[in-house]
Amino acid sequence: MSTQYIFTTHRLSRRFPPDRQVISDISLSFLPGAKIGVLGYNGAGKSTLLRVMAGRDTEFDGQAQLA
Structure with a gap:
């Protein structure tokens, strides 16, 4: 039996110019x-991660896929 994920990321990273890394090498499924929560300090990349998940931010490295 195979597992059917509804969303996955693999080695997701996001950097803002000039040199601000907000997400680094995140893999999720x-x-x-599933009920999820996103916790972190200000500027940790929570909103960026949610924008990637929603398809509103496409300027990232790695993979993000909605099934």
Whole structure:
């Protein structure tokens, strides 16, 4: 039986010019019905991660895929 994830990231990284790394090498997978929370300090990349997940930010390295 294979697992069907609804969203996955693999080695996701996001940098803002000139040299601000906000997300570095994140790999995640979510199952249907999963409830998630995103916690972190100000400027840690929470909103950036959610924008990538929503498809609103496409300027990242790595993979992000909605199933």
